[in-house]
Amino acid sequence: MISARDMTPAELAALLHFHAEAGVEWLTEDDPIDRVAAFAEERAARNVRAPAAAALAQPEGGQPSASRTRPTTAPPPKPVSASALPAIPDEHAITEARFAAESARSLAELKTAVEAFGGCNLKTSARSTIFAAGDTASRIMVIGPMPSADDDREGLAFSGRAGLLLDRMLAAIGLKREAILITTVIPWRPPGDRPPSAPEAAICRPFIERQIELAEPKVVLLFGNFTARFFFGETGTIHALRGQWREIGGGGHRVPAIATLHPQELLTAPASKALAWRDLQAFAARLADA
Known part of the structure; x- marks a missing residue:
């Protein structure tokens, strides 16, 4: 594997761009550091020091000294504590999640349990924990898939442009976000x-x-x-699973x-809004009957 120290500034810039597209959105330092410029300076300094170091390694006879050419032993890496390692999904983690969920006697207790849970890898890279928010008394629940970048940033399900469209969709059938309960599967x-x-x-789950x-x-x-497949236990697309109770x-x-x-799908494919409208009407009719 190529070390970052051996890359050119252009290669480093491409690597940083790749990380940005992969979802890496914040720095590990308190203040921003121009790593590309720092590596460029370090590389230039090494190129200057290398010839001088090689000359010093040569004795008067022209042959390198064994004591000077003997490779140095790198210090052993520092051990990584168990708390710094990411959680590994397995049956033990599923059992712990089930126990934590069943132990909660209210949504407030469950929220505390989810926020304290450390058995899922996803939590190590997420900024926020998304949990049900809204009015529980309405007994109306909206569930999305997993948080988006906007959700993770705001700490609220259905944020950003998708959230604004959701608000308009709910308003079309006489509902408001704050008057229902909204959450995500993940x-x-x-x-x-x-x-x-x-x-x-x-x-x-x-x-x-x-x-x-x-x-x-x-x-x-x-x-x-994802949400439809998760709850219905099927592998069809949303176009095959939508509109069915x-x-x-x-x-x-x-x-x-x-x-x-x-x-978000409607934002990228506005022609599908007619299908969503039929589903919303069916949902509103079921609410009226309930």
Whole structure:
């Protein structure tokens, strides 16, 4: 593997650009540092020192001295503490998540448990923990997939442009964001907005199912391909799974739910808004009956 110290400034700039596209959005230092310029200066200084060092290594006879050419032994790397290592998704982590979720007797207790949980890799790279927010008394629940970059930055589900579109969609059927309960399946944003892995989703499942159980909604509106697959247990696309009423939930609370396209999908494919509107009308009709 090529070390960063052996790269040119142009190669370093390309690497930083790649990290930015992959979702790395903040620095590890308190103040910004121009690493490209620093590496360029260091590389130039090494090029100047190298000939002088080689000349000093040559004795008067022209042959390098064994004592001077003997390679130096690098100090052993410092051990990494267990707390600094990322969590590894496995059956033990799933069991811990299930125990933490079942131990919560209210949404407030569950939120504390989710924020304290350290068994999922996604938490190590996320800035915020997204949890259900809104009015629990409404017994109306909206669930999205995983947090976006805007959600992670704001600490709230459905932020940014997608959130503004969601607000307009809800208003079209007489609902307001603050008057319902909104959450996401996955509490932490995956790096680069990639889909969660199967183990990551399994670890997060007890938390979202417990949110549904404690909130006791009478109807649930699901947004997005991942969310529909997660709850329906199928592999079809959102176009195949939308507009159908199914029962979801865990424990002792099963609730009717309908899936539709995510606001972000509607921003990239506005022609699909007609399909989403049909789903919203079906959701509103079910609310009226309930």
